[in-house]
Amino acid sequence: MDYLNSLNEPQREAVVNAEGPMMIIAGAGSGKTRVLTYKIAYLMEKGVEPFNILALTFTNKAAREMRERIESVVGTEARNLWMGTFHSIFARILRYEADKLGYQSNFTIYDSDDSKSVIKSIIKEYKLDDKIYKPNGVLARISNAKNNLISWRGYANNSEYKLEDEASGRPKIADIFKEYALRCFKANAMDFDDLLYNTNVLLHKFPDVLNKYQQKFQYVMIDEFQDTNVSQYSITKKLAAVRQNICVVGDDAQSIYAFRGANIQNILNFEKDYPDLKVIKLEQNYRSSQNIVEAANSVIKHNQAQLKKNVWTSNDDGRLIDVIRATSDSEEAKLIATSIFEERMNNNLNCEDFAILYRTNSQSRSIEESLRKMNIPYRIIGGLSFYQRKEIKDMVAYLRFVINPADTEALKRIINYPKRAIGPTSVDKILVKASQENTTPWQIILNARRYFTGRLTTQLENFANMVQAFMLDVKNKDAFTAATSVAKGSGLLRELYDDKTVEGRVRYENLQELLNAVKAFVDDPEKEDKSLETFLQEVSLITSQDQSKEDSDAVTLMTIHMSKGLEYKHVYIAGMEENLFPSQMMLESRADLEEERRLFYVAITRAMSKLTLSYALQRYRFGKLIMCEPSRFLSEVDSKFLNVQKPVRRPSSFSEGQATSGRFGSFSKTESKSPTTNRNTFTSFSKKKDIPNLENFTPSNPAELRQGQNVLHKKFGKGTITAILEDGSDKRAKVNFDSEGEKTLILAFAKLMIM
Ligand code: ATP
Ligand code: MG
Numbered sequence: 001m002d003y004l005n006s007l008n009e010p011q012r013e014a015v016v017n018a019e020g021p022m023m024i025i026a027g028a029g030s031g032k033t034r035v036l037t038y039k040i041a042y043l044m045e046k047g048v049e050p051f052n053i054l055a056l057t058f059t060n061k062a063a064r065e066m067r068e069r070i071e072s073v074v075g076t077e078a079r080n081l082w083m084g085t086f087h088s089i090f091a092r093i094l095r096y097e098a099d100k101l102g103y104q105s106n107f108t109i110y111d112s113d114d115s116k117s118v119i120k121s122i123i124k125e126y127k128l129d130d131k132i133y134k135p136n137g138v139l140a141r142i143s144n145a146k147n148n149l150i151s152w153r154g155y156a157n158n159s160e161y162k163l164e165d166e167a168s169g170r171p172k173i174a175d176i177f178k179e180y181a182l183r184c185f186k187a188n189a190m191d192f193d194d195l196l197y198n199t200n201v202l203l204h205k206f207p208d209v210l211n212k213y214q215q216k217f218q219y220v221m222i223d224e225f226q227d228t229n230v231s232q233y234s235i236t237k238k239l240a241a242v243r244q245n246i247c248v249v250g251d252d253a254q255s256i257y258a259f260r261g262a263n264i265q266n267i268l269n270f271e272k273d274y275p276d277l278k279v280i281k282l283e284q285n286y287r288s289s290q291n292i293v294e295a296a297n298s299v300i301k302h303n304q305a306q307l308k309k310n311v312w313t314s315n316d317d318g319r320l321i322d323v324i325r326a327t328s329d330s331e332e333a334k335l336i337a338t339s340i341f342e343e344r345m346n347n348n349l350n351c352e353d354f355a356i357l358y359r360t361n362s363q364s365r366s367i368e369e370s371l372r373k374m375n376i377p378y379r380i381i382g383g384l385s386f387y388q389r390k391e392i393k394d395m396v397a398y399l400r401f402v403i404n405p406a407d408t409e410a411l412k413r414i415i416n417y418p419k420r421a422i423g424p425t426s427v428d429k430i431l432v433k434a435s436q437e438n439t440t441p442w443q444i445i446l447n448a449r450r451y452f453t454g455r456l457t458t459q460l461e462n463f464a465n466m467v468q469a470f471m472l473d474v475k476n477k478d479a480f481t482a483a484t485s486v487a488k489g490s491g492l493l494r495e496l497y498d499d500k501t502v503e504g505r506v507r508y509e510n511l512q513e514l515l516n517a518v519k520a521f522v523d524d525p526e527k528e529d530k531s532l533e534t535f536l537q538e539v540s541l542i543t544s545q546d547q548s549k550e551d552s553d554a555v556t557l558m559t560i561h562m563s564k565g566l567e568y569k570h571v572y573i574a575g576m577e578e579n580l581f582p583s584q585m586m587l588e589s590r591a592d593l594e595e596e597r598r599l600f601y602v603a604i605t606r607a608m609s610k611l612t613l614s615y616a617l618q619r620y621r622f623g624k625l626i627m628c629e630p631s632r633f634l635s636e637v638d639s640k641f642l643n644v645q646k647p648v649r650r651p652s653s654f655s656e657g658q659a660t661s662g663r664f665g666s667f668s669k670t671e672s673k674s675p676t677t678n679r680n681t682f683t684s685f686s687k688k689k690d691i692p693n694l695e696n697f698t699p700s701n702p703a704e705l706r707q708g709q710n711v712l713h714k715k716f717g718k719g720t721i722t723a724i725l726e727d728g729s730d731k732r733a734k735v736n737f738d739s740e741g742e743k744t745l746i747l748a749f750a751k752l753m754i755m
Contacts, residue, residue: 400536
């Protein structure tokens with residue numbers, strides 16, 4: 001047990017006290033995750049079966065890393081641990097128990113696009129205005145209810161929800177919720193929130209099932225406890241109710257998911273729920289230099305709501321925190337890239353020692369450009385992932401449908417792709433028939449002759465024959481052979497192969513890559529269950545943070561939210577500007593602003609030896625060049641830890657007076673006290689001083705537009721093309737605009753400029 005010597009006293013105490021409820025609320029970098037890891041290893045060495053230990057992490061990647069670490073202590077037995085994200089663990093349990101809840105074990109997991117598509121069709125059918133009933137907003141309401149364990153029935157009878165919905169002019173949300181729930185159920189599908197909600201129902205309604213898992217999971221551990229929601233907390237509380245061997249670790253100062261329903265109240269309630277609770281504080285930070293730890297403390301001090309902690313470190317002072325002031329966002333990106341280049345040379349570091357963090361994904365574009373120019377390899381975590389690409393989603397939809405033919409969203413995606421002359425009108429007819437006959441669209445297709453006449457019947461029969469052949473393959477052949485036969489038999493592979501454009505080639509290769517992934521899955525000796533179902537489940541539960549390929553030496557780019565739990569030698573936080581960070585949307589209340597400040601705290605504490613903060617004086621946002629003020633957060637860092645670099649040059653449009661007032665240019669301290677003042681300042685500011693730089697706007701040729709491109713629209717501003725749709729007569733593009741959300745535009749009219 002050598003590892004016990006690598007722990008300090010309170011850490012060791014936390015590890016060896018295995019029985020009973022324990023809460024470790026401790027500062028960033030104080031070894032919380034390390035303690036959890038060794039605690040599991042310790043339990044196993046004491047003879048606890050890995051099958052009896054449940055450990056819940058924030059990402060699959062975190063689970064994998066912990067498992068590897070434990071394996072290095074106790075050997076391959078560690079592979080039998082029940083370790084993973086809430087969603088992956090409980091999806092696994094729900095598959096065993098599906099029938100109890102009226103689902104089949106081959107249920108599909110709907111991703112947010114599927115959910116949105118269901119909501120959209122309901123809004124359309126109910127003839128509601130989708131500008132008032134924005135699908136994202138409606139979905140957020142439903143998600144919030146489910147995460148607070150409120151069903152559609154409960155929602156309809158809840159006066160608080162009712163009042164809020166009426167006040168926001170959307171009294172029909174309860175009806176949409178009901179219809180959404182019924183449709184998902186009919187499609188034998190669960191969305192992400194259902195995985196947790198249904199687990200709660202399962203454990204609540206079936207005492208024998210609860211008892212079984214209470215016996216099974218003798219020890220329950222949760223990392224990043226501060227970001228669990230009511231639904232997650234309720235599951236673990238039920239599971240641990242008998243033995244009470246529950247150990248949670250977290251940091252209230254790093255709670256950054258309130259918008260997703262995470263509830264800091266969980267930390268506060270924990271003591272009430274477990275009167276015998278052992279509370280352990282870890283205050284020594286092992287990750288970061290003295291300057292970084294103290295700078296972080298000086299920031300979080302500005303929050304009123306926090307548990308008292310005194311985070312300290314015995315590490316050296318280290319270097320000061322550089323503050324880069326750039327004239328523009330592109331210069332900011334250039335200065336960051338140059339700094340990485342120099343630091344790497346001077347300190348003999350690898351690219352993987354560097355991370356660049358930002359508040360919103362759209363900031364990555366200019367940074368990527370600079371890194372590319374300087375030949376610095378990088379990887380982005382988050383953004384459009386491999387599994388979100390159209391060609392991959394198409395293929396996955398085929399597999400989903402073959403496994404669960406009740407999956408209507410998958411059906412809609414594949415029935416006429418590649419083209420089989422089953423157009424949108426025919427699809428609508430099938431859907432309407434299915435709902436009249438109270439059955440699934442698949443049953444209607446199987447009995448096409450009974451419902452339709454003419455050419456459509458033949459097309460549907462051909463489609464049904466094809467799918468049935470795939471079903472046989474999936475039943476009789478290994479996952480790889482079956483998937484390959486679907487890729488070929490559906491015509492998908494051919495369709496992409498025939499597209500000889502550069503993008504077409506990439507899509508073809510991506511599809512091949514997906515098949516490679518199935519092959520690797522089948523060949524993996526660690527996998528017990530090699531069914532296509534299990535493969536698909538793993539794919540649906542990949543979190544954004546899991547996407548990174550780690551085989552190459554590259555700088556990591558990601559939003560701060562994604563960076564939780566990670567550490568890098570050098571960290572850059574870009575875009576330290578008012579209305580960007582803190583985000584304009586988080587200036588409505590003190591609670592929001594404090595959450596934003598915790599986000600800043602998370603960002604700072606990722607750095608081990610060097611932190612750099614940067615801001616630009618003007619930046620393209622929403623397609624306009626706007627003047628920016630340095631973030632109030634900059635002035636909250638105790639200045640003795642900062643090294644503010646001299647401006648390189650001023651933008652020509654910037655007046656002297658503005659540029660020099662305040663410690664960071666135009667920022668003035670009085671404004672930082674009042675979020676509202678700042679908000680107003682911004683509105684008038686942007687109206688008066690926006691530099692509309694649209695003279696250079698030349699719409700690109702629609703034929704050049706491709707998925708994944710960043711584009712500019714005169715009215716909607718900047719966005720990314722998420723899909724090119726060629727199903728109707730007009731070629732259309734789905735564009736996710738930074739400010740306006742997703743829009744579908746007809747390319748012939750849209751006038752988009754590739755950026
Ligand atoms: P976060 O709040 O960011 O999730 P954490 O509290 O989980 O951080 P860890 O990631 O477990 O912290 O640890 C931070 C770093 O400090 C890691 O590199 C870890 O290996 C190291 N560390 C933790 N405890 C010790 C110790 N007793 N001796 C040496 N290094 C340690
Ligand atoms: Mg951690």
